Amino acid sequence: MTACAIEPTAENGDDDPTPDAPCAITADGTYAARLARDGDSWFPERWTLDGPEPYAVPLPAHQPEEPGTEVQPMADGRVLIRRLSQRRHAFSLLYPTGPGTGELLLGAVECPDEDTVLRLLPPAPCGQRAYAVAVGRRSTALWLVAGGAFGPEHLAEIPGRCSGGVWLDRRGRMLALDREVGGRTKAIVVDLERGGEVSPLLQIAAGSDDRLLLADPDSGLLLISSDAPSPGKPRLGWGVLGSSLPVRFPESLRLADRALTPFAIQPGQVLQPESCAVGLRIDGPFGSWVGVWRPADRRLHQLAAPDGWLAGSGLWTEDGVLRLPYATEAEPCGVARLAMPPAGGEPRGGGSSEGASDADAAAEVTADALEPEAPEPVVPRPVPLQQAPLARLVTK
Numbered sequence: 001m002t003a004c005a006i007e008p009t010a011e012n013g014d015d016d017p018t019p020d021a022p023c024a025i026t027a028d029g030t031y032a033a034r035l036a037r038d039g040d041s042w043f044p045e046r047w048t049l050d051g052p053e054p055y056a057v058p059l060p061a062h063q064p065e066e067p068g069t070e071v072q073p074m075a076d077g078r079v080l081i082r083r084l085s086q087r088r089h090a091f092s093l094l095y096p097t098g099p100g101t102g103e104l105l106l107g108a109v110e111c112p113d114e115d116t117v118l119r120l121l122p123p124a125p126c127g128q129r130a131y132a133v134a135v136g137r138r139s140t141a142l143w144l145v146a147g148g149a150f151g152p153e154h155l156a157e158i159p160g161r162c163s164g165g166v167w168l169d170r171r172g173r174m175l176a177l178d179r180e181v182g183g184r185t186k187a188i189v190v191d192l193e194r195g196g197e198v199s200p201l202l203q204i205a206a207g208s209d210d211r212l213l214l215a216d217p218d219s220g221l222l223l224i225s226s227d228a229p230s231p232g233k234p235r236l237g238w239g240v241l242g243s244s245l246p247v248r249f250p251e252s253l254r255l256a257d258r259a260l261t262p263f264a265i266q267p268g269q270v271l272q273p274e275s276c277a278v279g280l281r282i283d284g285p286f287g288s289w290v291g292v293w294r295p296a297d298r299r300l301h302q303l304a305a306p307d308g309w310l311a312g313s314g315l316w317t318e319d320g321v322l323r324l325p326y327a328t329e330a331e332p333c334g335v336a337r338l339a340m341p342p343a344g345g346e347p348r349g350g351g352s353s354e355g356a357s358d359a360d361a362a363a364e365v366t367a368d369a370l371e372p373e374a375p376e377p378v379v380p381r382p383v384p385l386q387q388a389p390l391a392r393l394v395t396k
Contacts, residue, residue, distance in 0.1 A: 021263065023313035023325050024072045025049070027125045027167075031073035032325060034310065035065060036332075044071045044094055046079050047325065047333055054325070056333035059094045059101045070120045075127025078104075080146050082120060082132070087111050089118050089132075091145045091152060107151025109134065109143055120145070121165040124172040125217075133177070135161050140177070142196055156196020158188075166215045168241070176201055178211040187212040187224075204228040204247060214278075215241065216265040221273035221295070223262040236260050238295055240273045252293065252300045259283040260291060261312060266340070268318030277340035279322050281312045288312075292322060292340055306336035316340075 023034040032047040036056075041064035046057045059079055070082040078093040091106040111118055111134055118134040129147030133140050140162035144153040164178035168189065175190045187202035187210055202210035208228035213236075215222050220241035225234045229249050237249040253260060264279040273295060280291035282302060288311045292301045305311070308328035316322050320340040327333060 021310070021312035023047075023310040024123060025313065025315055025325075026073050026075055026123050026127050028075065028127060029315045029317075029323070030075065030127075031077060032313070033071040033073040033079045035067075035069055035071055036327075040064075042067055042069065044069075044079050044081055046073060046077065046094075046096075048077075049323070049325075049335065054333050054335045057096050059096065061094070061101060061103065072120050072123055072130055073127075074123075074130070074146070080120070080130050082118075082145075084118075087114065087116075093146065106146055109145070109152050111136075113137070118143075121175070122167065125167050125170045126172045129172065131155075131175070133162055133165070135163070137161075140179075142175075142190065155192065156190065158190065158196065158198060162188075164211060164213070166212050167217070168215050169217050176212045176215065185209040185211060202226070207231070209234065214262045214265055216267060216269075216273075216276060218267050219265075219269045219271065219273040219276050221265055221269075221276045221278075223265070223278065236262070238273075248295075250295075250298070252298055255282070255300075257284065263312050264314050264316050264322065266294075266316040266318070266320055277316055277320050277322070279314050279316065290322075290324065290338070292338065294340065301341070303338065306334070308334070309336070 023032050025032045030050045032049055034045055035042050036045040036058065043058055043060040043065060046059060048055055065083070072080045074080060074093070078095045081092050081094055083090045088108050088110050090108040093104040093106060095102045109118060109132070113136055116134050116136045118132055121131040121133060124131060130145050132143045132145045134143065138159070140158045140160065141154060142156040142158060144155055158177070158179065160179040160181040162177040162179050164176070166176040168174040168176055173191065173193050175192060176187050177190060178185050179188045184207065186200065189199045189201045191197040191199070202212060202224065204210045204226050205228040208226050210228065211225045213223045213225055220243070222239045222241055224237045224239055224247055226237060226247065227234045229235050235249045236253040237247045239245070239247040259282070261281045262278050263281055266277040269276045275294060275296060277292060277294050280293060282289050282291045289305045290303045292303065306324055306326045308326040310325045310327065314322055314324040322338040322340065324336045324338065325334070326336055
C-alpha cells in the first residue's frame with residue numbers, strides 16, 4: 001500500500017463496507033457527522049451539538065457521494081471524508097464556505113490487494129487526528145489519515161486481521177483492537193507513541209474469542225464480548241481496566257433473540273466504574289430500541305427509541321443524561337434526552353427533544369430485565385496489565 005497526493009476522481013464504493021453506526025460523534029460531543037440523503041443523492045452533513053439547540057450544515061460536493069462513504073467530524077468543525085475509487089481511498093476535509101463547501105485534499109491510501117478492506121477508526125480523543133486500518137489477508141496496516149504533516153502516514157503493520165477499535169486514554173495514545181490469529185480473536189493494545197508496539201489486553205480463556213466493545217478512560221469501565229462462559233455463544237460482560245477481578249456476565253445483559261450492542265458510557269465517574277451508565281442498542285425482530293444499564297444495578301431498562309433515531313449513535317453527559325441524535329422529515333436534526341435513574345428508579349425524559357418541556361419528556365418503558373443474577377463463571381482475570389503498557393496509565 002502507498003500514500004500519495006491526490007486529485008479529484010470519480011468514486012466507486014462497490015467494495016466499501018457500510019459503517020456500523022450512521023452517525024459519528026467527536027469524543028467531546030461538540031460535533032457529529034453523517035451521510036444524509038436527498039432523494040437518490042447522498043451528501044455529508046455536519047451537526048453542531050454544543051449549543052442551545054442542535055443544527056445541521058449540509059456539505060455537498062460537486063457530485064453526490066456513493067452510499068457507504070465514510071465521514072467523521074473533527075474537533076475544529078471540519079468533516080473528514082473517505083472516498084473509494086479503484087482500490088484507492090482518498091481523504092479530504094470538508095468545511096462550509098458561505099453557500100458552498102470547501103475541500104482540503106489530504107492524500108490517498110492505495111490498496112493493491114482486492115481483499116484488503118480499509119475503514120476509519122472511531123474519532124480520536126483529541127479530535128485533531130484521524131486514523132484508519134487496512135485489513136489484509138494476514139496483517140493489518142494502521143494509518144494516520146488526518147492530522148499528520150504530509151498526508152496519510154503509515155504507522156504500523158500488525159500481524160493478524162484486526163477489527164473493532166476502542167480508545168483507552170484521553171491522549172489518543174493507546175488503541176485497542178480485536179485481532180484474529182489462528183482462528184481465535186483476542187483484544188490487543190497498540191501503543192501509538194512506541195511505533196505501534198502491540199501488547200495483550202484480554203485473555204479470558206485460551207480458547208475463547210474476547211473482544212473489547214467499549215471503554216471509558218475516566219472510570220476504567222470496559223464492555224466486553226466473550227464466549228468464555230458459553231463456548232460458541234458470545235455473552236456481554238464488563239470488567240475494569242487494571243483490576244484483578246474477573247469479567248462479570250450479568251443475566252440482565254442476556255436477552256433471548258435480541259442483540260445488545262453498547263454504544264456510550266457515562267464519562268467523568270473517576271474510579272467509579274460500577275456507577276457508570278451505559279447506553280445500548282437493542283436489535284430484535286421488530287426493529288431497534290434503547291437500553292440503559294449500569295453495573296451496580298441488576299436490571300436493564302428498555303425504552304422506545306425516538307422516531308428517526310440514528311441507531312447506535314449517542315453520548316452521555318457527566319450528570320447522566322443520554323443524548324440520542326435523530327432525523328425525521330419534520331425535524332431533520334434533533335437530539336432526544338434520557339436521564340439515567342438512580343438505583344431502583346425509572347428513566348426520565350425518554351424521547352424528548354432538546355428544549356422540550358418536562359411534560360413532553362415522558363419515557364416509554366417497554367420492558368425491564370429483572371432476573372436475578374446467575375452465578376458468575378469462574379474465569380481468569382481479563383486484563384493482564386503486568387505484561388501490557390496500560391498499567392502505568394491506570395490510577396490504582
